[in-house]
Amino acid sequence: MLQTTANRQLDILQRLDNLVQRYGKHSSTLIPMLQEIQNAYRYLPEDLLTHVATALDLSPATVYGVATFYAQFSLEPKGKYVIQVCDGTACHVRGSMPVYEAICKKVRLVDGKATTEDGMFTVETVSCVGACAAAPVVTINGEVYGKVTPDAIHVILDTLESRGDTADA
Amino acid sequence: MGIMTINGQRTTFSDENNVLEVIRNAGIDLPTFCYHSELSVYGACRMCMVEVEGWGTVAACHTPPEDGLVIRTNSAELRHVRKVSLELLLANHERECTTCSRSGSCKLQDLAQRFGIEHIRFGQRDRKSPIDASSPSLVRDPNKCILCGDCVRMCEEVQGIGVLDFAHRGSQITVSPAFGKDLGDVECVNCGQCAAICPTGALTVKSQTERAWRAIHDPDTTVVVQIAPAVRVSIGEEFNLASGQSVTGQIAAALRIMGVDYVFDTSFTADLTVLEETHELLGRLQNQEPLPHFTSCCPAWVKFVEQYYPEFLDNLSTCRSPQQMFGSLAKHRYSQDLGISADNMYVISVMPCTAKKFEAQRDEFQQSSRADVDLVLTTQELARMIREEGLAFEHLEPTSMDMPFGFATGAGVIFGVTGGVSEAVLRHAHEEITGRQPQPKAFEAVRGNDGTRRVDLKIGEQTLRLAVVNGLAQATELLERIKSGEESIDVLEVMACPGGCIGGAGQPIANNRQQTQERRSNGLYREDKTLQLHQSKQNPMVRDVYQRWLGEPGSAKSHALLHTHYGSRRRIQGESMDIASSKKPAAVEVQVCVGTSCYLKGSLKLLRTLTDQVEAADLTENVKLRGAFCCQQCASGPMVIVGDDVVSGVTPGHVPDLLQRIREQLELPVS
Structure with missing residues (x-):
């Protein structure tokens, strides 16, 4: 277990280094590096951002600026399951908001927070995942669920735990 | 070269970078928040919109001059555009002008009045961000930020650091240090140039006048004030006197009326620095110690080296800055002359600089928990105190500074301008090496405005390779060339602020920065010319100090009192x-x-x-x-x-x- 964490940490540092080798020590390498970290941790830890700034010769404030500009990056640790409710036009008119509210209620999210206190779920809205034909759409750790209803949400969330395969995206 | 028509007037232009500069050279003060000739063009504030015939409305800062352009700078539509932009900026801006230290020098306030904004149709913003007062030098109030990005570009382009940048997006956007941390916890070197260029009160110099009054009004405390060279040629600007006009006598008079016990000159310890630093430099040259020799008078530069170039720490002169030499001598020697304990002495510096506030708090300069320099005020703060005292500064009868530390040579006075430290050291080194005094104009080659000036000077048999730098981005460039072996020099003088200390962030806010700096620097060179002595060694009070307290330059006693060592420093506080x-x-x-x-x-x-x-x-x-x-x-x-x-x-x-x-x-x- 210890060795696994160590290897994971070292791997990400190595992968970041590889990106610098491949794309050069240039500001345009920044976003691929941030994506690499976001994929590995589901958020951007501060220490790694400082590391990225060093590796690219950018100021940490600039890296922070880019990281906070894009919705795809998060500076807060996200839940084990990241649930994205599409609220694009098609999904919205087909009732995405009742779905969103049903999810928040089901996972007991209160006070406009995005992540549950036990760190299990993060619920957020996104603008169009490009699957309008299946509206309303919800994605859970990247897996797409179409024509979702508030009732269907209960079933989906209840079976999540048993399908451990999506847990470690 | 070409001709444009501006508001019906034929105007010739030559090498101006953009239409905005042509218009301003033609005598029309087109307003801007985000345009500064020393920074890149940003085009965010939309104040400089003009109508170009055939093109429509364009931002003048972004438009290159072209022959035959027909331009209007004022029309019904342009007035509307400017007023709406101003209204929107004001809606997002905390308008507590009465308690803002920039009231009176605020560009937003100025333009709102100029354009007659009497009513703001939009509501105030409901979110209030906390004020960041963590830095010893600066205060950041995001509620007053208009997002012009001047500070961001100043820090990145002129200082090469990039402490601040835009963070978040849309209505959430802010200008912030990395990770939303406070300014005191990041790599800021406290030069304060962000505050000098900020058009509003979003970044200001931390004011400590209350503490100064407390000390002055305490009957048991002996208050000793030192005045930095650059202050005398700029403080007059706050009282409608010409910039560059030396008002040393009025400053001394004002401080005495306010109740200060002794008024001294930091130029005196600058003279002392010259002797100590020349001794150190000649030693380095002789003993093959690390070269180039770096000056260490500028606290922003010192912190910069600590953070970014630890491999050059041994190159930094061990001399304390003139401010700290003064504090050390005053507290640990002069207090004995006065027959008082160091604890009853309160040393206040008046500096053109915000980083000096940080320097005075450094661990190196505390002895048994009391600081050598208790408080640092900027030129701006002293001007405010003079106004508070109710003095008609411009009409004060000048008085002289006190002895012994009020006596300085011209060499000490020119410390306030870029190249000044080098010139003063060269004058002394010339005498040390050749035994003769240099010609008055021998070292004028180091003067100037360029960011980096490389000069080779022959002194006796020796050729000294010198570089004089202002602006830390320029310093970075040079250090990289030194590291790669492309450049090899013996002496490097660096001042973080453009123009040297005269361009410091504690100075009065200048509308025309370049012109003001030129006048201030001329003022200091004029002062050097009119003083009787131009060689630090000739200063009789400096000789006296060596005779009584220090022995000779570089002695163990002078090392204990006047020298120090700096170590490397992490940039951002954070977790492992x-x-x-x-x-x-x-x-x-x-x-x-x-x-x-x-x-x-x-x-x-x-x-x-x-x-x-x-x-x-x-x-x-x-x-x-x-x-x-x-x-x-x-x-x-x-x-x-x-x-x-x-x-x-x-x-x-x-x-x-x-x-x-x-x-x-x-x-x-x-x-």
Whole structure:
């Protein structure tokens, strides 16, 4: 277990280094590096951002600026399951908001927070995942669920735990 | 070259960068928030919109001059555009003008009045961000920020640091240090140029006038004030006097009326610095010690070297800055002359500089928890105190400064302008090397406005290779060339602020920065010319100080009082990174530095080798392995900390030795 964490940490540092080798020590390498970290941790830890700034010769404030500009990056640790409710036009008119509210209620999210206190779920809205034909759409750790209803949400969330395969995206 | 028509007037232009400059040269003060000729063009504030015939409405700052353009700078539509932009900016701006230190020098206030904004149709914003007063030098109030980005570009382009940048998006956007941290916890060197260029009160100099009044009004405290050279040629601007006009006598008079006990001149300790620093420099040249010799008068530059160039720390002059030399002499020697205890003496500096506030608080300059310099006021703050006292500054009868530390030579006075330290040291070095005094104009080659000036000067048989730099971005460029071997020099003078101390962020806010700096620097050179002495060594009070207290330059006594050493410093306060953490309480903590300097020296490979070998040696259960961000010993990296042992210069080849140390600390049998 210890060795696994160590290897994971070292791997990400190595992968970041590889990106610098491949794309050069240039500001345009920044976003691929941030994506690499976001994929590995589901958020951007501060220490790694400082590391990225060093590796690219950018100021940490600039890296922070880019990281906070894009919705795809998060500076807060996200839940084990990241649930994205599409609220694009098609999904919205087909009732995405009742779905969103049903999810928040089901996972007991209160006070406009995005992540549950036990760190299990993060619920957020996104603008169009490009699957309008299946509206309303919800994605859970990247897996797409179409024509979702508030009732269907209960079933989906209840079976999540048993399908451990999506847990470690 | 060409001709444009501006508001019906034919106007010739030559090499102006953009239409805005042509319009301003034609005598029309087109308003801007985000345009500064020394920074890149940003085009965010939309104040400089003009109508160009055939093109429509364009931003003048972004439009290159072209022959035959027909331009209007004022029309019904343009007035509407400007007024709406101003209204929107004001809606987002905390309009507590009465309590704002920039009231009166605020561009937003000025333009709102100029354009007759009497009513703002939009509501105030409901979100209030906390004020960041963590820095010893500056205060950041995001509620007053208009997002012009001037500070962002100043820090990035002129100082090469980039402490601030835009963060978040849309209505959430702010200008912030990295990770939303406070200014006091990041890599800011406290030069304050962001505050000097901020059009509003979003970034201001931290005001400490209350503490100064408290000391002055305390009957048991002897208040000793030192005035930096650059203050005398700028404070008059606050009282409608011409910039560059020297008002030393009025400053002394004002301080005495306010109740200060002694008024002295930092130029005096600048003279002392010249003797100490020349002695150090000649020693370096003779003994093959690290060259180039770096000046260390500028506290922003010193912090910059500590953070970014630890490998050059030995190049920094060990001389304390004139401010700190003064504090040390006043507290530890002069107080004895006065027959008072150092605890009853309160030393106030008046400086053109915000970084001096930081410098005075450094650990190096505290003795038994009292600081050598108790308080640093900027030129701006002193001007406010003079106004508070109710003095008609411009009509004050000038008086002289006190003896002994009120007597300075011209060499000490020119410390306030870029190149001044070099020129003063060269004058003295010339006499030390050749035994003759230099011609009055011998070293004028080091004067000027360029960011970097490279000069080779022949003194006797010796050729000194000199570089004079202002602006830290320029310093970075030069240091990189020195590191790569492209450039090789003997002496490097760096002042962080454009123009040197006269362009410091504590100075009165200038509308035309370049012109004001030129006038202030002329003022200091004029002062040098009119003083009787131009060589620091001739200062009779300096001789006196050596005779009574120090012996000779470079002596053990002068080292104790006038010199110091600086160490490396981490840029951003933050956590270390867990690599592999054993839950065992007895486990040894091993930290491998992956901070900038160590990372570049290959600490990543080291970390990997170490992890592998820790596993191979079956020690995983006993080790907490962490990636640390800077152990502040960057010059000798890569650094590894095993328990309490700090090991420097570690390569993957040293890993068996590290394992040995881990075993020792675990009290396991050593293999």
